[in-house]
Amino acid sequence: MKSYRKELTFNTTHRREFINITPYVDACLRESGIKEGLVLCNAMHITASVFINDDESGLHHDYEVWLEKLAPEKPHSQYRHNGFEDNADAHLKRQIMGREVVVAVTNGKLDFGTWEQIFYGEFDGKRAKRVLVKIIGE
Numbered sequence: 637m638k639s640y641r642k643e644l645t646f647n648t649t650h651r652r653e654f655i656n657i658t659p660y661v662d663a664c665l666r667e668s669g670i671k672e673g674l675v676l677c678n679a680m681h682i683t684a685s686v687f688i689n690d691d692e693s694g695l696h697h698d699y700e701v702w703l704e705k706l707a708p709e710k711p712h713s714q715y716r717h718n719g720f721e722d723n724a725d726a727h728l729k730r731q732i733m734g735r736e737v738v739v740a741v742t743n744g745k746l747d748f749g750t751w752e753q754i755f756y757g758e759f760d761g762k763r764a765k766r767v768l769v770k771i772i773g774e
């Protein structure tokens with residue numbers, strides 16, 4: 637069995653963003669040479685997420701509205717965690733959206749369902765953040 641590891645770095649320009657990272661993961665898969673196996677992608681920061689869904693702007697807007705209702709950024713005083721950084725809402729949003737995804741690799745390709753794409757969700761941005769891509773298989 638082969639193993640491949642790479643860290644991807646993303647610099648966001650907004651506090652919250654959704655970035656389609658499928659092309660980056662595809663490139664890692666090609667680089668790995670693995671044809672059958674599994675890909676793990678996980679956010680390496682506790683205020684970011686990796687998830688799978690549709691690449692559709694209306695859905696991304698709906699996520700933003702929904703997450704803000706569940707864990708509003710302001711007022712900062714509503715959270716005990718806030719103090720040094722005012723990012724308690726980002727921790728909660730990450731918990732809702734999840735830390736990682738696992739995707740099957742079949743015949744050297746990501747084995748997705750219809751419309752599925754991999755996204756990096758940033759909830760406390762404007763700085764460099766990392767995503768781990770780990771691929772195992774043959």
